[in-house]
Amino acid sequence: MTREEIHKNILWGAATAAYQVEGATYCDGKGKNSWDEYYELNHLGYDGDIAVDHYHHVAEDLKLFHEIGLQTYRFSVSWSRILPEGTGEINQKGLEFYDFIVDTLNEYGIEPYLTLYHWDLPLPLLKKGGWLNPEVIDDFLGYCRILFEHFKGRVRLWGTINEPASEVMEGYIQGTHPPQEKNYAHALQVSHHYNLASAAAIKMFHEMGMDGKIGIVLNPMPIDVLEETEDNLKAKKYAYDFMSDWYISPALTGHYPQDMLEFCQKTYGAPKISEEDYKLMEENIGDYLGVNYYMRRVVEAKNLHSDKIEDKFSFVRVPDGKYTKWGWEIYPQGLENLLKQIYNQYGKKEIIISENGIGFDDQADENGFFQDNERISYLKEHVEVVEDLCAQGFDISAYYVWSAIDLLSWTNGYQKRYGLIGVDYNTLERSIKKSGFWYKKFILGEDA
């Protein structure tokens, strides 16, 4: 397969999420959501009230995406902008905002990829128990139906739920995202509710005869060990089953990894799963699997005899590994290892690399230009892996740089930048970074 042939079968794009870019938290009828409340409660010194004010700069931003030559753009819809109470009355202004995005992208010939849920839950739904309350699944479906009906024929690529694993881990185990719980039983039940919500949305999408494709977006991490001792290999399996396969397996088969399921139900009494749940999940597998890839994890055995998952393994640093300031290892090979593991276990499946990128505190020079060479090297190394996988026969239909533009990093604020487009946070001026110009050339097939 030549590079040209590979590029014919894949769309190159970039991604954002509503809460991280839009700002305008109280404009035009938007309701309050879980993250609005989170920043109010936690006084972190930053919040999403302005973010990069994409809500008011949307025309300019989309124009810049076009200038970079993006072939596709992944964004999420803010549920509380559409339904301020989470259910009930529709806020037309909210729909109009996304109409503008979708129509402009289509005019530019940029394929819109709409994520239905990227973590910002309407506050009234959080107050009634959030994702732990199965009623929220029905509320989610009500919201999905509105968007399906409204964008039918205009949006062809859909994502159901972004990274349930992160929300489960950070929201219900570590307590660092809303609703800031530390409760394994709740975490496991919530993970199941996310899977049910995603399967039910996929069902509705197909029943409504929507054009295009829909799938869940996961962040499975490949797991390695430094030394292949018997104990470390057991720890590796626990870690992979709990953090990655716990989500991949239901997305591709409708079932949880059996050993881990038995362990969790015995230890934590969760998740509770009915026969109808299995039926729903088995019968509604996504058209593709969304994979967000940033890094691998390396683990070693801790206390394998403990009856708690958190005691069984710990994360270790690779002595000669390359890490970002935020401790994320740069390891492009991990993407290949991960997709190979998924294919070996489950067979061939269409994959969308729905996020990939590097966060660091890049600074503009005296002319306001971001010379983000580290980002270019990171992206180069990763798109090479993607091209290589395509050449080996992997079905990868799209790839998205995280992120199209600098944005709010949930618990790191604004210093950790990801964008191909830089934002001056004092003036909100935008400028294409060196990486944006590099990506443009890459998409055109002109880079070295």
Ligand code: BGP
């Ligand atoms: C993914 C999320 C994104 C984004 C990215 C970078 O998990 O889907 O929303 O935030 O990670 O993470 P962070 O901002 O924590 O560095």
